[in-house]
Amino acid sequence: MNNGPKKNLGANFDPIDRILSADEQLVPSSGFVSSVMERVREQAAAPPPIPFPWKRMLPGFGLAVGVFGWGAFELVRYLPQAIRHASFAAPHLPVFASRDLTQAGWVALACVLALLSWWFSSRLTQHSRIL
Amino acid sequence: MAELTATRAGAPQDLASQDAADVSRVLSGDVAAFEGIVRRWQGPLVNMAWRYCRDRNRAEEMAQDALVRAWRGLASWRRESSFSTWLFALAANVYRSELKRFPTVNLPLEEVAEPIRPAQQHDELHERQMGERLRRAVLTLPPRYREPVILFYFHEMDMGSAARTLRMPEGTMKARLARARELLRRRFPHLNELTASAQRGSEIGD
Known part of the structure; x- marks a missing residue:
């Protein structure tokens, strides 16, 4: 390491400038160049990364777009009719059905809580850089 | 550089x-x-x-x-x-x-202590200690102020080069440097005394 400022700053200079510009100079170790070149040669010799299989993905992607497009088209086609014929009065449900609905509510609540807990824990691990 | x-x-x-x-x-x-x-x-x-x-x-x-x-x-x-x-x-x-x-560095800026009574010690060793503490204190600055300081002095106080390295306008660079210096001065209130003593020392030497 070499010490000393590279610029000769007088005592009148801002002390922060004077001190921080006088930082020591490191000389890289003797094996530095060879270790960098070794890593470079390793990477150069490594096979190129496998390209993303766009050709294989395209049919599946096309199918998915078709299915969702068809779904959206059907929804748009039947939604106005469904709204027109919908009655907003509460349907009369038998007792066993309403009990099932209550249970479904609890299941939904549990799902939401599980989702929140997963989101919260993943946020925590991100912030603490555990993973 | x-x-x-x-x-x-x-x-x-x-x-x-x-x-x-x-x-x-x-x-x-x-x-x-x-x-x-x-x-x-x-x-x-x-x-x-x-x-x-x-x-x-x-x-x-x-x-x-x-x-x-x-x-x-x-x-x-x-x-x-x-x-x-x-x-x-x-x-x-x-x-x-x-x-x-x-x-x-895990220490917050507030915990990087300045040497006690620096003005009473006019020796080179003290100035070196102060310098090292100041450089360590730079690493405790918030990142938005830390990097401009690091790169400004790395580039030997060439504002343009430092700003280009950070891909930042020179005005922003200047503002961040000024704020960083302010934070460091607040942390090291005896820096000016140290400069005054160094100046006195150089005058005696002359």
Whole structure:
């Protein structure tokens, strides 16, 4: 390491400038160049990364777009009719059905809580850089 | 810094043309040509990394990573800016993300203590201690102020070079530097006394 400022700053200079510009100079170790070149040669010799299989993905992607497009088209086609014929009065449900609905509510609540807990824990691990 | 390296290795134009020639050779498949670039820039990159982490071994590892990344991304140097500007900007990105993954200093700025009664000790040792503490304190600054300080002094107080390395307007750079100095002065209130004592010492010496 070499010490000393590279610029000769007088005592009148801002002390922060004077001190921080006088930082020591490191000389890289003797094996530095060879270790960098070794890593470079390793990477150069490594096979190129496998390209993303766009050709294989395209049919599946096309199918998915078709299915969702068809779904959206059907929804748009039947939604106005469904709204027109919908009655907003509460349907009369038998007792066993309403009990099932209550249970479904609890299941939904549990799902939401599980989702929140997963989101919260993943946020925590991100912030603490555990993973 | 590029200019400094150039004075050591030859004229800046020579250095730039050597870099450009080596980059062309590497891009045409000659891996060994990269060695010239590594030899020319190892010093500045290790020293730049040292200012980011103040750990010699880690600085070398970070500089290695930066050079390997530079080798992989050589094709992205558009030759509009100088090679050094491109390389330093890339290295700054590598160092920043490395320190984000594994921070080097855990102390908050408030806990970096100034030596007690510095004005009463006029010796060189004290000034050196103060200097080291101040440099460590730089690492405890918030990142938005830390990097401008590191790069401003790395580039030997060349505002333009530091701003280009951070890809930031010079005005923003100046504002952040001023705020960083203010934070450091607040942490080291005896800095001005130290300067006054150094001035007195130099006058006596004359």
